[in-house]
Amino acid sequence: MSRTLVVRCFAGAFLLMGAWVAYTQNQGKQAPQLKLNKIKEDLYEIEGDGGNVAVYLTNEGVIMVDDKYEQDYDEIMKDVKSVTNLPVRYILSTHYHADHSGGNTRFAGQTEIVSTLNAHNNIVNHVQSNAPNDMVAARVTFTTQSDIFLGGKHVQAKYYGRGHTNGDAVIYFPDLKLVHTGDLMTMGPNGNPGSPLIDYPGGGSVVEWTKTLDEVAKLDFDTVIPGHGPVSKKADIASYRANVEKLRNRAQSLIRQGKSQDEVGKVMTAEFNWQPGSLNMQWSLPGMMTELKK
Numbered sequence: 001m002s003r004t005l006v007v008r009c010f011a012g013a014f015l016l017m018g019a020w021v022a023y024t025q026n027q028g029k030q031a032p033q034l035k036l037n038k039i040k041e042d043l044y045e046i047e048g049d050g051g052n053v054a055v056y057l058t059n060e061g062v063i064m065v066d067d068k069y070e071q072d073y074d075e076i077m078k079d080v081k082s083v084t085n086l087p088v089r090y091i092l093s094t095h096y097h098a099d100h101s102g103g104n105t106r107f108a109g110q111t112e113i114v115s116t117l118n119a120h121n122n123i124v125n126h127v128q129s130n131a132p133n134d135m136v137a138a139r140v141t142f143t144t145q146s147d148i149f150l151g152g153k154h155v156q157a158k159y160y161g162r163g164h165t166n167g168d169a170v171i172y173f174p175d176l177k178l179v180h181t182g183d184l185m186t187m188g189p190n191g192n193p194g195s196p197l198i199d200y201p202g203g204g205s206v207v208e209w210t211k212t213l214d215e216v217a218k219l220d221f222d223t224v225i226p227g228h229g230p231v232s233k234k235a236d237i238a239s240y241r242a243n244v245e246k247l248r249n250r251a252q253s254l255i256r257q258g259k260s261q262d263e264v265g266k267v268m269t270a271e272f273n274w275q276p277g278s279l280n281m282q283w284s285l286p287g288m289m290t291e292l293k294k
């Protein structure tokens with residue numbers, strides 16, 4: 001089940017999973033499903049299974065970004081407890097997809113979860129067709145920015161506009177010069193940009209996506225935790241943006257030549273690794289045909 005959802009929520013996923021399986025096998029059969037990495041002072045990342053989680057330690061408790069799938073709760077808590085005995089006080093959600101917010105179901109009773117209003121609404125309205133029915137939405141929401149102050153530390157959740165969905169929060173750690181982008185940016189295992197999954201049913205937009213990333217790039221940071229894939233640098237956001245623009249220009253020229261959805265889909269498979277039957281084909285392609293016709 002988890003594998004299926006991961007595959008569905010990440011473009012170029014077949015390659016990714018191949019690399020992941022090879023990676024875990026190389027690490028030996030005892031390798032844990034999730035892996036805790038120290039990124040900066042008091043800032044850890046948990047990789048594996050769903051989206052990347054950030055764990056920020058303060059002397060009054062933990063501020064976390066995203067909580068993967070519900071099934072990952074025990075492993076996440078094991079990792080958190082290995083670096084602090086204080087509770088998880090806040091979770092800042094990057095977006096509503098079940099591989100980033102599925103753990104809300106377990107955390108909601110004990111942790112204040114904060115998301116954009118659109119992400120909240122998308123969970124309440126069960127917009128993600130393949131998500132569990134019992135997903136729990138954040139109790140506290142924001143529309144442009146929310147600031148968390150805990151134990152003398154400061155984290156900002158910012159909404160800059162549409163992209164992957166209509167409610168993608170970028171989480172900024174000003175003292176660490178670090179951002180967590182959610183799926184506004186994803187990286188392949190080899191350090192190449194991931195192909196964008198434009199969730200049109202969830203309000204995504206390939207036209208707005210680059211503008212949203214331009215706003216993110218104005219922040220002062222050097223390190224990026226992408227939604228999926230290895231921790232990256234600021235310059236990688238520019239590479240990711242360039243790839244989104246390239247894809248959009250390619251699709252737009254085909255659509256304006258009058259090519260059919262089928263024909264555009266074949267080019268997306270050949271040039272941007274959108275696999276037949278993937279979520280890119282289900283969620284991104286039909287919406288893109290309409291949005292880029294204008």
Ligand SMILES: [Zn+2]
Nearest residue numbers: 009095097183
């Ligand atoms: Zn997503």
